Amino acid sequence: MSEKYVWQGADVTLPVSQVLAGYVRLTGVEESRIVVIPNGVDRMKFGRQPARDHAKQLLGLEERLVLGFTGFLREWHKLEQVVDWIADHPGPSQRHLLITGDGPARQAVERRAKERHISHAVTITGVVAREEVSRYVAAYDVALQPAVVAYASPLKLFEYLALGCAILAPSTPNICEVLSDGDNALLFDPADDSSFSSALQRICDDDSLRKRLGENARLTIEKGHYTWDHNALQVIQLFERLGARTAVNQPQSEVEQSIQD
Numbered sequence: 001m002s003e004k005y006v007w008q009g010a011d012v013t014l015p016v017s018q019v020l021a022g023y024v025r026l027t028g029v030e031e032s033r034i035v036v037i038p039n040g041v042d043r044m045k046f047g048r049q050p051a052r053d054h055a056k057q058l059l060g061l062e063e064r065l066v067l068g069f070t071g072f073l074r075e076w077h078k079l080e081q082v083v084d085w086i087a088d089h090p091g092p093s094q095r096h097l098l099i100t101g102d103g104p105a106r107q108a109v110e111r112r113a114k115e116r117h118i119s120h121a122v123t124i125t126g127v128v129a130r131e132e133v134s135r136y137v138a139a140y141d142v143a144l145q146p147a148v149v150a151y152a153s154p155l156k157l158f159e160y161l162a163l164g165c166a167i168l169a170p171s172t173p174n175i176c177e178v179l180s181d182g183d184n185a186l187l188f189d190p191a192d193d194s195s196f197s198s199a200l201q202r203i204c205d206d207d208s209l210r211k212r213l214g215e216n217a218r219l220t221i222e223k224g225h226y227t228w229d230h231n232a233l234q235v236i237q238l239f240e241r242l243g244a245r246t247a248v249n250q251p252q253s254e255v256e257q258s259i260q261d
Contacts, residue, residue, distance in 0.1 A: 003023075003027070004027045007024050007027050007029050008027060008028060008029060010033070011033065011242050012033050012034075012035055012238055012242065013029060013033060013034050013035070014035055014036075014037050014235070015034065015036055015037075015151075016036070016037065016038050016039055016151075016152070016153035017036065017038060017151055017152065017153045017174040017177055018036055018173075018174070018177055019150060019151040019173050019174040019177075020036075020151040020152075020153075020174075021034050021036050023151060035234070035238060037231050037234055037235070038153045038158075038177070038178065038224075038226060039153040039154070039155050039157075039158055039226075039231075040158055040225075040226045040227045040228045040230065040231050041158040041159055041161070041162045041221060041226060041227055041228065042227070042228055043162065043221070043227045043229065045131070045134055046134050046137075046159060046162035046163055047162065049134050049135055049137075049138035049163060050135070050138055051138075052138060052139060052140075052141065055135060055136075055138035055139040056139045058135070058139075059098070059123075059136065059139050061096055061098065061123075061139060063093075063094060064093070064094045064095070064096040065091075065093040065094065065095050065096065065141050065142070065204060066096050066098050066139050066140050066141045066142070067082060067086070067095060067096065067097050067098070067140070067141070067142045067144060067200075067204075068097075068098045068099075068100065068136070068137060068139065068140030068141075068142065068143050068144060068165070069082075069097070069098075069099045069100070069101070069143075069144045069146070069156075070099075070100045070101055070133060070136070070137055070143075070156040070159065070160075071100075071101045071103075071154075071156050072101055072102070072103040073099065073101060073102060073103030073104065073105040073106050073109065073124075074103060074104065074105055075104070075105045075108065076147050077105060077146050077147050078146050078147055079097075079099065079105065079109050079144075079146065080108060080109055080112040081146070081193065081196065081197070082097055082144065082146065082200070083097065083109060083112045083113050083116060083118065083122060084112070084116065085197055085200055085201075086116075086118055086121055086122075087116035087117070087118050089201060089204075091204065091205070093204075094121070095121060095204065096121050096122070096123065097113075097121060097122045097123070098123050098125075098136065098139065098140065099122070099123065099124040099125065100125050100128055100133060100136040100137065101124075101125065101126075101127070101128065102124070102125075102126045102127050106124055109122065109124065110122070110124065133159070134159065134163065137159055137160065137163050137165065138163050140160070140163070140165045141165075141166065141210060142165070142166050142167075142168055142200075142203055142204060142210065143156075143160035143165035143166065143167045143168070144168055144169075145157055145160070145167065145168065145169035145170065145175070146168075146170070146196065147170060147190065148169070148170060148172055148174065148175060150172060150173075150174060151174055152174060153174065153177075153178075157169070157175070157178060157179075158178075158221065158226050160217065161178075161184065161217040161218065161220050161221050161226070162217075162218065162221050163218075164214040164215065164217050164218040165214055165217060166185075166186070166203055166209070166210035166211075166213040166214045166217070167179065167184070167185035167186070167213065167217060168185070168186050168187075168188065168196075168199055168200060168203055169185050169186075169187055169188075170187065170188060170189075170190035171187040171188065171189060171190065172190060175187070178220070178224065178226070179220075183213075183216055184213060184216040184217045184219070184220045185213060185217070186199050186202065186203050186209070186213060187199070
């Protein structure tokens with residue numbers, strides 16, 4: 001397969017998660033040629049957003065508890081279950097699902113909201129310019145990662161962290177490389193639909209929990225160095241080491257030899 005050809009032919013492979021690194025190892029790539037570099041965030045762009053209440057006001061969502069999702073909508077994200085949960089749990093606060101993005105599952109989500117008579121509580125922005133995404137995420141009280149590809153390092157996850165969102169995510173191995181249950185996120189069992197529902201109930205009902213998770217989320221970016229600047233520095237350092245190693249091991253050219261003679 002093409003992945004095996006590329007991985008085996010590279011001086012260094014840079015998988016975005018330990019799970020993906022495991023796949024690389026299975027193709028026979030030596031451990032010394034594998035360096036895991038998770039995705040990151042633009043700290044400047046995501047560090048200059050309005051406070052959550054103001055961000056909500058700018059979107060006309062003041063006085064609502066905003067459940068947010070960013071990305072390309074796929075069926076496997078199961079966002080209809082969020083619609084059902086909102087319909088079944090009106091709660092003391094107005095719950096509102098804000099989806100920043102678009103995709104093939106959009107119609108299914110909108111149809112479910114209409115069937116459950118809560119279309120007023122669901123907003124799907126459609127495609128948003130990359131530089132505008134952060135101002136929507138800034139309004140999320142709860143940031144949703146309802147499902148994930150097993151080996152991925154989701155971009156949305158780091159953006160949620162940088163903006164201090166209380167994150168709800170599955171306890172899959174790749175997610176657990178970054179998130180810790182009860183510390184910087186609330187995790188649920190992806191094999192149990194009731195686990196998602198109960199975790200969503202808990203995070204929506206507990207203001208202090210959301211605040212603590214959000215504060216720790218911001219700190220995670222700094223502690224883990226999950227920024228594009230840091231990633232770029234790592235790549236530059238790897239490139240320089242490879243260049244130095246090549247220079248040491250490279251045999252002299254005929255020109256170089258003739259000069260010395």
